[in-house]
Amino acid sequence: MNNETAKEQQQIPTVYDPQAAEQRLYDWWIESQFFKATGEADKQPYSIVIPPPNVTGVLHMGHALDFTLQDVLVRRKRMQGYDALWLPGMDHAGIATQARVEATLRQEGISRFDLGREMFLEKVWEWKEHYASVIRAQWRRMGFSLDYSRERFTMDEGLSRAVRTVFVKLYEKGLIYRGNRIINWDPAARTALSDIEVEYKEVKGALHHMRYPLQDGSGHITVATTRPETMLGDTGIAVHPDDERYKHLVGKTVFLPIIGREIPIFADEYVDMDFGSGAVKVTPAHDPNDFEMGLRHNLEMISVMDESATMNENAGPYQGLDRFECRKQILKDLQEQDVLFKIEEHIHSVGHSERSGAVVEPFLSTQWFVAMKPLADTAIELQKQGDGVRFVPDRFEKIYLHWIENVRDWCISRQLWWGHRIPAWYCDECNETIVSMEKPASCPKCGHAHLRQDEDVLDTWFSSGLWPFSTMGWPDETDDLKRYYPTDVLVTGYDIIYFWVARMIFTGLEFTGEKPFRDVLIHGLIRDSQGRKMSKSLGNGVDPLEVIEQYGADALRFMLMTASSPGNDLRFYWEKVESARNFANKIWNASRFVMMNLGDFRYEDIDLHGELGTADKWILHRLNETAAGVNAALERYDFGEAGRQLYEFIWSEYCDWYIELAKLYLQGEDAAAKRTTQSVLVYVLDQSLRLLHPFMPFITEEIWQHIPHQGQTITLAAYPEHQQRFVDEQAAREMELLMDMIRSVRNIRAEMNVPQSRPVAMIVKPANSETEALIRRGKAYIRRFCNPDSLTIDQTAVTPEKSVTAVVTGTELFLPLAGMIDVDAEIARLEKEWKHLDAEVERVEKKLSNQGFLAKAPADVVEAERTKGLDYAEKREKVQARLEELRR
C-alpha cells in the first residue's frame, strides 16, 4: 500500500465489508501458523484450555462470549511476547449426544437396540465428526486464535487412557467403589444421574393423608405422602422417639393396604413431629431418606418400578402401569377403601433430569461411586490456606467452597453406550470384580477366562474433570504437560462451577499435585432482550453466525466484551451489535483518511522527535494513558472497561479532535509540520489498532496491513504499554482549555442559530499572560473549529456592545453578533449559566466553611476544592457582569 497513490486509496469503499476480509485473513493466519504455540525456550508460556463444547450440535451465544474472553486474553499475551497456547477441543457429552442421535434414529423408526451397541456407536461417531467440523467452522468465523495442532477430544485414545488411569488409581486407593444405593434415575434416558444433574422445580402437588390399620386391630396410624404410588413399596412406618402420640405404637405393626404386607412401626430421629401427622411411611427403595432409615432399621427394600418407571411385579395389581397412571389408579382405589381420607394441596420441589426433563425417580441400583470426602478435603484445605485457585470475581469462591464442603459421593456410572466404558470386568465363574487398564486375560482369583466388561460408561464430567492435564498428554510426562501445565486461567460460566470447575480442581490436585489453573474467570449468562435465558424451547436464541453475517465477527466480539461486567449476566440487543459495527466502520473511515493523506510516507518516516504541536503532544499523551488503562483493565479481567476506554479514545479523541486538527497541517504549506502530523497520525493509529486487536482481530489486521507498519502480522506485533516519554500533563491541560473554548463557541452558535458556515468576529480575553500565550499557541485550532472572520486575543479587550459571551477557565469569549442576536435569549442563556455556576460556588463554599472538612480531609482534596471554588466564582462574576451590561 505504501506506494499506491492517493487516488487508488480513495477507492476504498466508505463502508467496511467484514465478510470479504474475515475469511481471507483467518485462512492466512492459520496457514502461517501464528497461533501455534512454539515452545520457544526464551519465551514465557501462557496457556488456556478451552472449555470443550459438546459435540451435540452448534455453538450458541454463550460459547461466543466464553471463547471471545479467552481469545482476548490469549491474543494480548501473544502480542506481549508470551509463548501463548490456547488449546481447543470438544466434549463427547454422553447423555446429551446419545439422546440427540437416538432422536434422529427414532424419526427413522429405529431404536439403538435395533442397531446394537457397536453399530449405534458408529452412528454417534459419524454425528460427532459432523458437528466437530461445524464447530470448527464456527471457531473460524469468530476469529479464535486456537492452536489446532493440539486439538483434543474427550474420547481420543490419549484422553481415554487418562480416564482409565484415573479410574484404576482411585479404585486402588479405595476412592472408587461399587454399591447398591439410591441414586437419581432418569426414566426417560434410562440412566443414573449425579446429584447435580438433577434440577429441582417447585411443583404444585398434593399431600395425601392415609390410614394404615394396626395389625392388632386397635385402630390405625395416619401417614401422609405426596407420592402415593410408592406405598406399594412401604416396609415400615417411622415416628419420632419423643413423640408422645406414638410412643405406645412403636414396635407394633400395621397392614399395608392393597398389598397386605405387615410392616413395623419404629422410632427414628429423622422424623419431624410437626410435619403432617408426625408419622412417615417408609419406602427405602424409592426415597433417599427412607433408604437411610431402611439401613438403620434393617428394613426390607422393595423396588416397585422398573428402569422406565413402569410398575413392576412388586406392585401387585398395578404391574405394567406407568408411575403416574398408577398414582391415579391407586388414589381411586385407596379412596374407595377409605384408606385415603384427605387430600391437601402441597407445593414441593421435584427433581427433574437436567437432560431429558423427566421427573427423576430415586431408584435403588448398583452403581459406581467416587468417595468424595478425601478429595474434597485436600481441595478445601488448599483453598482455605489461601493457596487455592483465585476466583474472579471472588464471590464465586464462596459458592465453590460451599458446594465442595457439602459434597456427597459422586455417582459416576451411566447406563449409556456413548462414553468411556468402565474399566471393570466380572468373572462369570467366581463373580470377582477386576479393575484394570486393559482387559485381563483371566480371572486372577479363579483363573477362568470368562470375563465380562461392565456394560456402563462413565459420567461425562469424569473425563472433563481431567481436561486441563489430559489434553496436555497426561499420564505421560510430555513436553507440553511440563511447559503449559498448570494453565494460567480457566474461563467459564457460573453455571458449571460445580459440574466442572470443582471437579477439575480436585482431580488436578490428586493426580498432578497442582491446581490445574491459577485463576478462574467466571462470567454470566447471555439472556435475550427481555432478560430470559436463551433456550431452544423458547426459540429466543440468537445464532452467532447470523450476527456475524449481518454485522461481522468483530462487531459481535466487541459487543460481547463491552456489554458485560464481571460475573454478571448480559442481555443481547441487536442495537448493541449495531453500535459496535458502527465503531468498526468509524475506525475504517478514520484509517481511510489517514491513508489518503500519507502520500509516500513510510513507516521509517515516523518521527516523533521533531517539533510537536499541542495537539500532537496531547493525543500521544492520551494514547499513552489509554494503553495504561487498557492494560490495567485487562490485567484484572475487566474487558468492558478496556473496551470502553478504547472506544472513547479512538472515537471521541482521535477521530473527533485529532483528525480534525490534523487536517490543518495536512492541507497546509509547512512541510515539516505535515511530516510530524503524518507521523503522529500513523503512530497513534498503529498503536490503537494493536490495543484493539484482541477485541476486533479482523478489521485491525486488515487496516494494519494497509498502513505503514513493521512486521508480518498484527497478531504478533508488540502490545502497546505505557511509556514515560509520552507523558505530558501540560499539553493535556492546554488542549482541554482549547477544546473548552471551542465547545463554548459551538454551543453559542447552536443556541443563537448561527451556522458554522457563517464567519463571525471573535474576541478572546485571557485573564493573564500565561493563558494568552497558551491560546496564541492554539490559535490555529480555534480558527479551524470556530470559523472566525476576525480573531482578537487581548487581555484588555473591551466587551463589545451587542455580543454573546462565554466564560471558560481563565478566559472570556465574546462573539459580537450584532443584528443576529436576541438580547432576551442571551439573557436567558446567561441566567441559566449563572444559576449553574452559583450552585457550584455555593456547594464548594459550604464545604470550605466546614471546619471538619478543613481539618480532616486530605490536603490535596481541600486544595482541589479551593481551586474549583475560585474558578467557579470567577466565572460567575464574569457572567454576572455581562448580565448587568445586557440588562442596562
Add this chain to the structure above:
RNA sequence: GCGGCUAUAGCUCAGAGGGAGAGCACCACCUUGACACGGUGGGGGCCAUAGGUUCGAUUCCUAUUAGCCGCACCA
C-alpha cells in the same frame, strides 16, 4: 431455612468516598473533501426506601422493599 446478586436517564448498563456517565432512543441544526454505520449542540436522573459510619455517602455498613439466582428441606 441458608447464601449470593441486582436496584443510577425512556430502554440496556458502566461508574467512583469529595464536581452524576455511555450506548440506543428523543429534540434542534448540519449533505463541512475520512465516515449519515456520520458531525455539532441539546433535553432528561432528590443514583429503590429508612437508618448508621464519616468532615463529606449515590458509592462503605445495617435493616426494609422489589426482582433474579444458587443450595438445603419438603412424609
